[in-house]
Amino acid sequence: MKKQSLIFDAHLDLSMNAMEWNRDLRWTVEEIRKSEHAMTDKPDRGRGTVSFPEMRKGNVGLCVATQIARYVKPKSTLPGWNSPEQAWSQTQGQLAWYKAMEESGEMVQIKDLAGLEAHLNLWEAPDDRTPIGYILSLEGADSICTIDHLERAYAQGLRAIGPAHYGPGTYAQGTDATGGLGEKGRALIKEIDRLGMILDATHLCDDSFWEAMDNFSGHVWASHNNCRSLVPHNRQFSDEQLKELISRGAVIGAALDAWMMVTDWKRGVSTPVEMNVSLETMVDHIDHICQLAGSAQHVAIGTDLDGAFGTEQGPKDLDTIADLQKVPSILQSRGYTETDINGILSQNWIDFLRKAWA
Numbered sequence: 001m002k003k004q005s006l007i008f009d010a011h012l013d014l015s016m017n018a019m020e021w022n023r024d025l026r027w028t029v030e031e032i033r034k035s036e037h038a039m040t041d042k043p044d045r046g047r048g049t050v051s052f053p054e055m056r057k058g059n060v061g062l063c064v065a066t067q068i069a070r071y072v073k074p075k076s077t078l079p080g081w082n083s084p085e086q087a088w089s090q091t092q093g094q095l096a097w098y099k100a101m102e103e104s105g106e107m108v109q110i111k112d113l114a115g116l117e118a119h120l121n122l123w124e125a126p127d128d129r130t131p132i133g134y135i136l137s138l139e140g141a142d143s144i145c146t147i148d149h150l151e152r153a154y155a156q157g158l159r160a161i162g163p164a165h166y167g168p169g170t171y172a173q174g175t176d177a178t179g180g181l182g183e184k185g186r187a188l189i190k191e192i193d194r195l196g197m198i199l200d201a202t203h204l205c206d207d208s209f210w211e212a213m214d215n216f217s218g219h220v221w222a223s224h225n226n227c228r229s230l231v232p233h234n235r236q237f238s239d240e241q242l243k244e245l246i247s248r249g250a251v252i253g254a255a256l257d258a259w260m261m262v263t264d265w266k267r268g269v270s271t272p273v274e275m276n277v278s279l280e281t282m283v284d285h286i287d288h289i290c291q292l293a294g295s296a297q298h299v300a301i302g303t304d305l306d307g308a309f310g311t312e313q314g315p316k317d318l319d320t321i322a323d324l325q326k327v328p329s330i331l332q333s334r335g336y337t338e339t340d341i342n343g344i345l346s347q348n349w350i351d352f353l354r355k356a357w358a
Contacts, residue, residue: 004059006123007324008346010253010302011224012050014065014134015094017306025051026106029320043268047310049320052106055132058322061123062346064223064302065098065134067091070165071142078167087143095156098134107132111157113357120350135353137200137223140165140174147191154195160223161192162200164208172208175235180211193218198356201225201245205234213244219356220248224255224302226285231263239292246293249355251348253302254285258313261285272316279315279323283330286344296340300348301327
């Protein structure tokens, strides 16, 4: 039996699922689904795709795992917390869960090059108890109460940060919003640079994206972003934005949320089968970035699986995260070499981190 390729998924909201969805990710996906069979509080109940056993089954040995807690101002229609301090405290609870998973042997936090290399050695011959490595990232910076809090978060292991999420934010404007960084945002960008953290361009609106590029000289990636030329929505990046990222040595992670993969998806109405959304569709986005770059070195995987959606809004041929192992054969069928395929599955993220942390 051929050894499975190592997969590095650059965007998983693991702590959000554990803390807000109340999912014990040590259970199998089947067990989690059964526990939610009568629950209706969230659209994806009983349809989750991610758990530690399934990650190990699919050889997903490395991930970028998030903290996420939005501060919402009065009159906002977005879900979130009513003060930055509440949002910060929520991220601290999420961090406590990651630490608890480390103590139980399920996960290991990777903060530097030595930790990365040690973990890669560990996953040369993994078993069903090998810990999953995670790089800690913050999705949306509104929980950073003051600029000083960012250095505190760095000391806790935070290594990547996306300044915005959905809507208007404290430090940047995100999906479906407009406008630049402003004074606070420029100060945050400067501090990200000083600390040597990775700037995650994902979710930045066009105005904030270009201002961030003008003010940041460090390492940048897009953990989970698809192509606007294939799905015309501001959540995706234009070819011009993708080329800017490529010119900076960035890697862009292809996401698996169906509305980001195909046009005219209607939440709660469309189905993956009806819209013919599959892992092939994700590879369409991967291929588009490869054509822009002239190589396969700037694209990888950032699934966003269980990012408030499940099988009802994912590829029709993905039941759990373990099904990412179907991707190599799809890439091979399109003429990608073994080196290209290994790059897309994990090596491109690994090479990026080796440069960023050198």
